[in-house]
Amino acid sequence: MTFLQTIEHGASSACGAPQRVLIITDAWDPQVNGVVRSLQQLGGELCNMGHTVRYVTPQDFKTVPAPTYPEIRLSLWPLTWMRRTVKEFAPSAIHIATEGPLGLVARNYCVRNGLPFSTSFHTRFPEYIKARFGIPVSFGYHFLRWFHGPATTMMVATRSLQDEMKARHFPSTALWSRGVDTELFRPRPDLRSADFLGLPRPIWLYVGRVAVEKNIEAFLELDLPGSKLVVGSGPQLDALRRKYTQAHFVGPRFGEELAEHYAASDCFVFPSKTDTFGLVTLEALASGTPVAAYPVQGPKDVIGDAPVGCLRDDLASAARTAVTISPQCARSFALDYSWEACARQFVSNLAIQRTSEPTGRARPRLLHR
Template sequence: MRVLVVTDAWEPQVNGVVRTLQQLGEELTKLGHEIRYVTPQDFVTIPAPTYPEIRLAVWPWGWMGKVIRDFAPSAIHIATEGPLGLVARNYCVRHNLPFSTSFHTRFPEYINARFGTPVSWGYRFLRWFHGPATTMMVATRSLQEEMVQRRFPSTAIWSRGVDVELFRPRPDLKKGDFLDLPRPIWLYVGRVAVEKNIEAFLDLDLPGSKLVVGGGPQLESLKAKHTDVHFAGPKFGKELAEHYAASDCFVFPSKTDTFGLVTLEALASGTPVAAYPVQGPKDVIGDAPVGCLRDDLASAARTAVRISPERAREFALKYSWEACTRQFISNLAIQRPPTQDRPRLLRRS
């Protein structure tokens, strides 16, 4: 099977969407499928307003149709609602091509936080965007229920996994000087942006050290304001995994994430999680004794840091990327082979 994935989220961005799509490609290849990405790296790009780390493709219209015709995919998946996603969506609608989508990011809430745009306007746009898709994939059951309430017509679960070989406990790092900081070390990994509610973490009265891994539009202002916090910048691969494993507790202050892949990465690294009891953490952790979810985030952190790394690791081992990829495949809109009565959908119109 040939799968075309169209995404506006791609390297050098460092976030759960990019890591999920990269892992999806690896797992699809292992299962014998062929994957082709369409990303901003294929185009001239400009920086997104207020978020220069995100690059937006310029003039992708004519090229998108050529890619679809040349690759002749068995299935088309549109992962994001940016310029590339819009062009792919409109091409598929115009040429009667089945496609699936996924809902990764709460753009209505994010845009509201940045510009004050009404959240209802954002969801009206998203219903228009995802409406023609055969399936809109979401990460959790509670998010699916919410999307049904918001009148999205067709939804299915596509959960997330974690690379338990890369993200694993490394006990020697807690004993050594890899992170030469007073303990306990409270870690945040992710975008440094207002929608992530990072200041709720930075303002906590906690002993030891706070460590922030990631970049984003708030990085410089928060570094200037919180001089007692260690800002390590973006980290990748093994170095990122080592930061997880060397920390004592992962603090996840976001209230708008649809899943929070970073919480699984922390748990796989043997690092317990403190978070608010909201969608995402509630779906991943729930009542499992591997983290603490409370409205009082400082209290949650002081409780979570006492949880054993072994318990956190054991919990994360249940999340397999292969199982998530098979779930993704089952949600795809597979193109039927051409018949005498039915012309091939991917021909040039």
Template sequence: MRILFVTDAWHPQINGVVRTLSTTGTELEALGHAVAFVGPDRFRTFPLPTYPEIRIALTPGRRLLEEVERFQPTAIHIATEGPLGWAARGMCRSRGWRFSTSYHTRFPEYVAERAPVPLSVSYAVLRHFHANSSALMVATNSIERELAERGFANLRRWTRGVDVNQFRPRNDNDEPLFGDVQRPIALYVGRVAVEKNIEAFLEAPFKGSKIVVGDGPQRAELARKYGHVKFLGAQHGDMLARTFAAADVFVFPSKTDTFGLVMLEALASGVPVAAYPVAGPIDVLGGTDVACLDDDLGFAIEQALAIPRDRCRQFALGHSWHASAQQFLANLQPCA
């Protein structure tokens, strides 16, 4: 097949959506399929209000059609509900082409954190966006059940994987990676933004050192407020993998993520997870012995520290990107 992804989340952004899409593309190509991505990098863009690190495509319609005609896809997947996603949806609808979509981000909750927009209104907009999708792909059972209760249809499962070669336990990591810090080390990796609930991690009692990796609109404010915490900025590649492996516990404070790919990356590095018992962590780690999920995040962190690192690694080995890509492929339909 010739599979075209249209996404508002793309490089140079660093987040779980970009990693999921790019890794899925690599796996699909390994299976013999031709893959292309159309992201904001091909258009004139403007910064997203309240989130200038993310740039949004400006009037992408005509240029998007040119990209589609150039690639001649046999299947089209619209990954996000931004300007590119809406333009791609309109293009497919006007030509009678089938397309699939995916739900990566709880936009209604994110919008509600920044503006007085009722959840019912935001979900109505998203329901309209996905209404004509041949397959609305979601990562977990909780999200599938929640969207079904809100009237979304054609729901299909598309789980996530982890690169266990890149993210792995290492013996060359110690305190010098972070400077002079006290063990144990509690790590957060992700966007530094209000919807990630990072302050719950920063406020949680912990007899050790806290490290935050990532960038975002709250970074400067939180770094000033919590001077005892190390904010290392965005990392990727081998440096990020080394940082994961150097931690003693990974803390995932978000209550709005649909999956939480970083949890698998931590586990592949041999690092146990502490999180709230909410959708995402419950779906991925509920009922396992590699994480502690509790409404008291400080308690969860302390309990997770006792989990053996080899047990975490073994759990991650059972979650491959190859299986994820096969699942994605099974959900596709030819666009014409």
């Protein structure tokens, strides 16, 4: 499905009056990460509820590669396009999902024109920038407070992240959790019991960006039997492939093929200490694959004390314990995470505006949140 065009549905809504939702995001295809998958899944659920959704993404613009991370494209000169989109689409709600060039233009446009908008906090850019360039974390959070400050609400994925953002003096936060596609990501016992890619078992899986902020070397350094399997791409891929020749790097996988890698593996190892949620952990659990991770924000919020994974500072010990957990337990746990519920939560956090129909010539005004 392409989101360059508007997604529309019928006249009725399962979540209040039908809304026209404009979502601005710098994270989009061909990037492969939880933010992109979450936003795409959200659009489908909002459509099912009767809302109309339009995305503004880097695919609409001329772009240049991000420094040190060419998979991320930075949009050029989007202001004129933004003006035209708001006028023609006449959104009843504007949501800014990322803090990149598109997000910046959208934020400043809304502030200058008195348009209420919501934002979401997906990625710990201050920590990532410090890991890559040594810039103090405090500088990054100063920028983020400036960026998100005018929003009616900054949506965050977990309660502990909300508490942290309040402690960092972000003025208005609300919960917007994540869900998982339990039809795509499901147990496939025939794959778990059979040879998969010719790899000795147990198969220890990592899925995600191959980048320094993901702490992948902590996984690759573990003394574990069997095979380490890495799915994903990123700026560290070539260097790690050369350094860890015993690991199996297969690049990015999508759809059914990605789901098969989850379901065929014996344990999902999540070494990140900076993710705000970790959608991949839910995808693994839905596939019947238990999770080993550090006891940090993200895994603690998703898994906690549930008997579906193991969270320890000793990641190798956590992996050896997690691999013994029943796939049925993991699957049952993931079934409680509904994308429909997440989409309803998202809509409840929006700043709903009134616009004229359909040209949007009248200035929108805030009705409720």
